[in-house]
Amino acid sequence: MTASDAAAYRHVNHFEEDFRDVVHRYTNGGRLVLFVDDLDRCTEDAAITVLDSLKLFLGEASCVFVLAMDQQVITEAAGRKAGSDEPDLVRGQQYLEKLIHFPYHLPGVPFEALYRQLQTKIRPPELAGSGELWELIQSAFGANPRRVRRFINGLNLTAATLELQQPPSVRRLLHAGVLLALRMLYPSFFLVLQEDPAIWFRFDEAEARKTQLGGRDETVAQENPGVRKLLADVSAHRAGFDFPPPPNEQEIRLLTEILTVTGGLPAAPEEQS
Template sequence: MTTSLNPARMALWDDNPSAVDLLGFDTVVAAVEGALAVEGLDPLTIGIHAPWGGGKTSVLGMVEERLKGHSGYVVVRTDPWEYDDHDDVRGTLIAEVLHELEKKFKGDGEVGAKVKDLVKRVSWSRVTKAVAKGAITMQWDPVEVIEAFKPKARETPESMSGFRPAFANFLKDNLPQVKRVIVLVDDLDRCLPDAAMATLEAIKLFLSVPKMTFVLAADQEMVRDAIAASLDASGRSEIFANRYLEKIVQLPISLARLTADETSNYVALLLAAGSSPNNETYTSLVEHCRARRQAGQTPLLADLDRLAWRPDESLLKLADQIATGLASDKASNPRHVKRFLNAFGVRNQIAMTQGLTIAPAVLAKLYLLEDRFLNEFEHLVSLSEAERQELIAEWEEWGRRETEDRPGKVSEETRDWAAAEPWLAAEPLAPYLTLAASLTSLVAGANLTDEQAQLVADLSSPTETIRTDALGRIEGKALPEQRAVVAGLFGRVRKLETIVDLVSSLVEMAKARPELADEIADGIRQSCWHRLELRNALELAESTVPVLSGLADQLETDESVDPAVREAVRIARGQ
């Protein structure tokens, strides 16, 4: 039985890790499980590396689920990024491992007593930190303060210097039935540099003893940069960061980026979730693909007729259209794919509720244009219906290589988009384009003239010559017109993958027109703050406009900002 794509039942996917393996991560999970069974690798730290959205947390969850069946394993799941006590990440991680062991063996009084002794060392260390920071000095008796700073013998319960051998003996003598304590560490790449470094220190200096295993899910480059930033004062931070990470992680495993075929399969399986009659038929489809993947058979979505239910050809064709139409950086990243499908699904739902009938393939082609080529999409929105049909007809002829005359205001990069079916020249697009404009605050709905809209597009262009030309064109405009363009630029922020060029133009406009400086500074602080890049930080730090250099002061001290951006401000000021 086949079922056509039902737009009304299109599933939405959250950013939480996937519980269903649609990408063949089970091979990575099996590799981790196999490494844990090798007795010679003890202690062991495994790194699961992938960029943001690459599936690290999903893999970690699958590893946790797989290890639950091993009686000799104790599994601890932790996320340093979520710790309440950011001043003592090291102590929090150690305490979390100890408390998990205490909970696991709560019926064993000897284990409980031993854990309490070990926790005393961690607790005393954390108290000493608080005293050193002056946080609780007024509540302490002077004698107790002196005692807190007195060096402790390695064998005393208050000494962290003796923690590691005491912990090793505890695992060996008190927990002989435990083969491994496996700590799954997530989101290390989201931590501030000092917190990331403290986590690695806890692993290396205190917890790396026989029977201990750590599985770190992180973007390796981000963690390496965090180590370098934490040790920057040493003058050898980059070299040390590489060596430090290599010393800690004995078994690095990198999750591969999706290929074009894998993305198409992934999109098809996600779409199929909303079209399948029930969970059982959908599970059968997923298992069918998994079996073909393990057998090395391609394509995965073939030989479907023997299943009780299979997705319709229109769904598979739509999956191919989306997979090939997405920008390469998005198509290779599972989270980006899900976000695109969510936005696509929401658009379709809203269109249906407003009585608009539009084929999913047509909607997908339009949304791909909006997602990848916003300048061209905005231009399309601004045209009359007759002008729009004429442009699309010329555009698609050029895309199919029936002519070499590229239409005006259309970039060379859009040729493949124009060459892909379905053809839009004869489609009534006005209702959908009006809807899209209202949803995304496109310039056509922002009371901008065509000239102002073009300035907004050019000032956010990644091409420096285009931006420079636009800055020259806007310089002679009246203040109200310039203010409208500034508003248009800030309205464009959330639609761009990177805003580095847009912010550069705003910085130049504030320098050329001081009357705009305050609103530009406010807009950067409100709309762009956590997306500023290194170049923007340098531009703000070196700006002669006081309100912009004041933004650089705020960047430098705001710990919620990317550490590399804060460091760029310090470098620009020669600190």
């Protein structure tokens, strides 16, 4: 063992004791509370490395770790520690049970609560109470606060950009909202729409007539699962709502050009599920 290797070994060997002393001095004998958020957004290897570090090196320090994560995702990651393709969920659950002493499961956010909280955040006043807009939001994003806020921010910026020319109609704003949702959730379909604006009309007609898509449209639908349902949910043919029919090609080209600037980044893959 070289001198540098020996020094590194001594450092690791004494880290737990040194960290405990630092925490004791910093808190004057109290506890240090650390929040670790979005652990499930790390790669599986990185997430497990973090958890192993907490377990191995920080056990003696007077610390409380609050871990915010999707338990199912981390259970699967822990269940794959052995290197198998299929996770051992029992082993993964046992791993978390040994590490987490007080699990607390946050309830889901009802969409109605999200509506009450965010309704006033929509800048175009004529859209704030639109049943069609909120049906679009629920269909596209469910009750995910982060995604809904991102959508509303993008829609507000798009509306402000459109107002530079003239105040946009509710019809145009709803079209912009649908296109923004498509850009966020299905960026590859959004690119197809830019090249072939009439595809929206063809999807809408197929839904109205309850017929199958043909040729390239069927391929596009298969490559973008969920697009046809979203467009069906915001179709002018849907009973109980007053959605506008698909915009013409010129309108789609204008709105997609604006949304390329104002629409932000597409949602990450895990957010689209």
